[in-house]
Amino acid sequence: MLFEERLIYFPTPLPAGWTAAASGLLAGDLAVEECFFRTEDGLRLHGLYCQTIGTPEDPDLKVLLWFHGNAGNLSDRLDMAADLCGLPAGVFIVDYRGYGLSEGKPSEKGLYRDARAAWDHLTVERKVEPGRIVLFGKSLGGAAAIDLATRVSPAGLIVQSSFTSVPDMAAVAMPFVPRFLVRTQMDNLAKIRDLRCPKLFIHSPADEVVPYAMGRRLFDAAPEPKSFHEVPNAGHNETWLVGGRGYLESIRGFIEGLGR
Numbered sequence: 169m170l171f172e173e174r175l176i177y178f179p180t181p182l183p184a185g186w187t188a189a190a191s192g193l194l195a196g197d198l199a200v201e202e203c204f205f206r207t208e209d210g211l212r213l214h215g216l217y218c219q220t221i222g223t224p225e226d227p228d229l230k231v232l233l234w235f236h237g238n239a240g241n242l243s244d245r246l247d248m249a250a251d252l253c254g255l256p257a258g259v260f261i262v263d264y265r266g267y268g269l270s271e272g273k274p275s276e277k278g279l280y281r282d283a284r285a286a287w288d289h290l291t292v293e294r295k296v297e298p299g300r301i302v303l304f305g306k307s308l309g310g311a312a313a314i315d316l317a318t319r320v321s322p323a324g325l326i327v328q329s330s331f332t333s334v335p336d337m338a339a340v341a342m343p344f345v346p347r348f349l350v351r352t353q354m355d356n357l358a359k360i361r362d363l364r365c366p367k368l369f370i371h372s373p374a375d376e377v378v379p380y381a382m383g384r385r386l387f388d389a390a391p392e393p394k395s396f397h398e399v400p401n402a403g404h405n406e407t408w409l410v411g412g413r414g415y416l417e418s419i420r421g422f423i424e425g426l427g428r
Contacts, residue, residue: 176308176334176352177274178239179267186269188216191243197221198250205289207265207272207281214269215262215286216242217294220253230323230423231258232302233286235309237405241268248408255420257302262286264312276311276334276352283312287320299323302423305330307378307404311354317363323426325363326419328370329404332357332382340379360390367394368422370407370415377404395422 188200203215223229232252236245242261249259264282265272272278290296302324305313310330317325331337334352338345360367367390371383387396397418402410411418 172351173273173275176238177264177266179264179274180240180244182214182241182243182268184269186243188243188246191246198246198253200246203260203289205285205293207278207285209278209281211265211272211278211282212270213262213265213282213285214242215260215289216246216249218246218249218253218259218261220250220256223253223256228300228427229256229258230300230302230426231260231290231296232304232326233290233313233322234259234261235264235283235286235303235305235312236261237307237309243268251408251416252419255416255423257423258296260286260290276354279308279312279354280315283316284319287316302326302426304328306407307331308354311356314356314359314363315354317365318359322365324366324368324422326368326370326422327356327360327383327386329372329375329378329383329407330356330386331378332385336382337378356386357389360386362391364391366422366426368418369394369396370399370411370418371396372399372402372404372407372410374401375404375407 199221201217242263252259263270265278266274301322303313303322304326306328310327333355335347335350338350369387373380399411
């Protein structure tokens with residue numbers, strides 16, 4: 169119990185003064201805006217708002233509010249952000265507390281507060297209509313996206329390679345630990361049952377971290393409308409790379425369907 173959070177969160181800090189423009193990781197056709205915003209408990213978080221240069225002004229352009237996995241920081245996802253922007257879509261990727269340039273220490277309650285703060289930044293500060301926002305959560309980020317979807321009204325929800333709950337994951341990774349000792353819950357399975365927004369689930373049978381069966385259980389428990397995109401032969405952190413065009417087209421099709 170004392171070391172539980174160290175077994176869940178693996179944040180990597182960014183050096184003070186880091187900027188996306190100076191990172192050397194950005195594609196030449198990607199416009200990136202640094203964003204700083206605060207949570208309800210007063211922490212300063214960091215995010216990047218990305219859009220392809222030259223994207224026509226479109227009041228209906230969807231914006232992916234992206235919650236990444238439990239390791240690294242947002243700088244590890246910039247190449248994928250460029251591909252997502254090409255759908256086309258805006259992409260707002262945020263670092264949770266304790267990750268990258270964001271203040272604080274990660275926790276389950278903090279994760280949910282961070283997700284809400286990112287939503288508020290988009291809808292209040294940037295004045296993006298909720299009907300344009302698609303929540304996108306990968307792995308740990310699935311818990312942030314699913315919980316947020318129970319509190320707000322997004323256009324849609326994408327859940328990639330995520331789990332049913334932390335106790336279920338603990339039973340897979342550390343079966344010798346009694347479930348009652350696991351304090352972190354992230355009960356995605358219970359929450360997904362009440363989500364009526366359109367949903368896309370993405371998972372690979374070859375996922376070596378989060379069992380494919382968990383992704384299917386989430387899908388089965390979710391009410392309509394919903395769809396499932398399977399990416400064969402992709403490890404947990406390879407879904408975008410292995411999935412290639414088919415992966416991106418599944419997201420494009422989902423986003424375009426939200427406008428109908």
